[in-house]
Amino acid sequence: MSEPTRNVALLIDADNAQPSAIDPVLTVLAELGTVNVRRAYGNWSKPGLGGWREKLVSFGIEPQQQFDLTKGKNATDMKMTIDAMDLMFRGRIDAFGIMSSDSDFMPLAMRLRQEGLPVYGFGTSRAPEAFRNACSRFIDVAALLAEPQVEQPTPPPAAAAPAAPAELEPEPHPLGDALPPPIxxxxxxxxxxxxxxxxxxxxxxxxxxxxxxxxxxxxxxxxxxxxxxxxxxxxxxxxxxxxxxxxxxxxxxxxxxxxxxxxx
The missing domain is CATH 3.30.420.610 (LOTUS domain-like)
Structure with a gap:
């Protein structure tokens, strides 16, 4: 009889996460178990979260609405933390994924790990070191999105043709201006x-x-x-x-x- 797979929860801080990275993030978490809980938190009335709306449907992610009750304050982090603690105390989650680059989640990651639960953080290279170290693993989403470097065989000199300079320029990265420094x-x-x-x-x-x-x-x-x-x-x-x-x-x-x- 095969052992049951571990139950994994992915909590997404939509204000501080790249929607284009959701596919590789889920692939990484699949190594831990089955990602049955998928929630994304944010004020969905904001135009800036438009890129997430299509992903919510495509990947079966449950949106969690949290209005900005006070100007300059983000209540999303608190809602996400409360839900994580609820999931932990129910005892049905075996591992967590936190998709964010916000240092405010450092205490949450540490608390979950104190209960023996692995915590995978997914963010950019600009994520504070405190949050990185609080996670069991922290993975740079830009590295997940980067295409594998495949070494191409060198053609014979006779067959080599000079390429136009424009063809040698790399295509824009899907993260655009949000791409962090070289990874x-x-x-x-x-x-x-x-x-x-x-x-x-x-x-x-x-x-x-x-x-x-x-x-x-x-x-x-x-x-x-x-x-x-x-x-x-x-x-x-x-x-x-x-x-x-x-x-x-x-x-x-x-x-x-x-x-x-x-x-x-």
Whole structure:
């Protein structure tokens, strides 16, 4: 008899979330379980939330209306927090996704984690570090939206034709002007000092075999203590794909998993 899948709740701060990211966000949360609770919070009379209306229908998201009762104050955050606590105390939710870049949700994420519930945060690279670290994982939605970097074979010199300069210009990103500064998915993993330090520290901290190889799963658990770390933030779906792209490690596949050794 198969085990029941975990029940996941996704709560969306529509004022501080990109509607174009909802599809990849749901894909990530599907790894935790089934996203049965899907709610988006906002004042739907605002023209600025128009981009969310189509997504609500397409992805079966329940809109939660919250009027701006006082000018300059946003009551949406409070409503979203109350609903999260209600869901937690009912005991039927096994994991939470919070789609926002607002630091006001830091106490909520911390409280949910204190109950042993994983919390996945989804926002931009401008999200405050306090909120990032309060989540079990925080994933940059721009990295989810970025297309995979596929290496194209180099054509023979005779077949190569000069391309017009205009054709070399990248198309506008779907986030337009809202796109945050360049994300880590655009950097070569072996050239990112912060990433390398994280991987080196994890490698140094885990047990190694006689040949100096460490189990990648054990490294991943240590690296996962930093909520800002996720392979998707660097343009890779899995940690195994990321580590294979780092020249400083040698990878060895075994029956009991992937093992890595630092070579420089």
């Amino acid at each position: 880590k998915a655009k950097l070569a993993p072996g050239k990112d000092p912060e990433l390398l330090k994280l991987l080196f520290d994890a490698y140094d901290s885990v047990k190694k075999d006689a040949k100096g190889y460490a189990n990648l799963s054990a490294m991943g658990q240590l690296a996962g203590n930093r909520s800002s770390f996720d392979a998707r933030n660097y343009g890779f779906k899995r940690l195994s794909d990321l580590i294979e792209a780092v020249d400083q490690f040698r990878v060895e596949r075994r029956e009991n998993g992937l093992w890595v050794k630092r070579v420089r």
